[in-house]
Amino acid sequence: MSRQPREKGRAGSYGIAAFLTFLGSAAGLVGWSRFAVNRRMDLPPALPGRLETLATERAGDIALYGSREKAGVPLLLIHSINAAANAYEVRPLYKHYRDSRPAYALDLPGFGFSERSRRRYTPRLMVEAIHAAVAEIRGRHRGSAIDAMALSLSCSYLARAAVERPDDYRSLGLISPTGFDARLSGEGPPDGHRGRDALRNLLDRPPFGRPLFDALASRPSMRFFLQKTFGSKDIDEGLFAYDHASANQPGAEHAPYCFIAGHLFPTDSTRLYEELRLPVWMVHGRRGDFVDYRLAPRVAGRPNWRVFSLPTGAFPHFERLDDVTADYDAFLEGLSPVTPRPQA
Secondary structure (H helix, E strand, O other): OOHHHHHHHHHHHHHHHHHHHHHHHHHHHHHHHHHHOOOOOOOOOOOOOEEEEEEEOOOEEEEEEEEOOOOOOOEEEEOOOOOOOOHHHHHHHHHHHOOOOOEEEEEOOOOOOOOOOOOOOOHHHHHHHHHHHHHHHHHHOOOOOEEEEEEOOHHHHHHHHHHHOHHHEEEEEEEOOOOOOOOOOOOOOOOOEOOOHHHHHHHOOOOOHHHHHHHHOOHHHHHHHHHHHHOOOOOOHHHHHHHHHHHOOOOOOHHHHHHHOOOOOEOOHHHHHHHOOOOEEEEEEOOOOOOOOOOOHHHHOOOOEEEEEEOOOOOHHHHOHHHHHHHHHHHHHOOOOOOOOOOO
């Protein structure tokens, strides 16, 4: 008859021990983050050329790389969205095209050298940043319509920007676009997002918000996620090193927490792609975690779309740059000719 009180006492002891263990682990995480993590790692420019900051009314301060010495139709490159996204993701394409045409690359809000303040990051904010960058580029090139290319989730932002301002663009390029899969296809309300404010507010607040992000952006964690992106352990080590440095900057956690909470995922991406009337070039890989393009046939047969795939991961331009650029160039050759003027 004395076992029940004894068992209750043991259960209470176990509960107290578990609680103390949790507190110790949490305190250890906070201490490790505060004293062992360098949150001000040196971050050189991701790309050659000029790096400048544009002060915008709707998107805050955004960073724009530019190499405009050559004549031709300007090309704007836009990186993907993840915990450590930045313009380095378009580096192979930028370096390739800057030798033959004006080339630009954007750090989206919350990433790279753009403003990383604590605010709600949504597709609308990203679209406004693209609008501002495109307006700046067109102003430098006598109002010429541009070519623009985006990666992954940012393809949906570029599609929205082009639907809203089609005269800004001659063509669109989409690399591994999000929105053709079963899970994140967009048939929902226009210009909406999938964000959960309660989750974002839980994550992005002291004392655990930054320490949790530091763990997410640790070297082992980042290597793991890049391997999933590439579909191989053979990742680009330069991209890995730069991503790690970029994630260890002040404010680096705010946009990724909006990404994790769903605020950066549009509700209407698939519908946006179907609304495009501009020439669209699309490439995706067939290896790794991002290979679900079951809805691509909805646009692949349209006369304004060119779709092909490669035996790569989600960043085919890092693995098969020559194949990517050759097909993209063939696509551009089929467009209506333009005669942009050289820069003064």
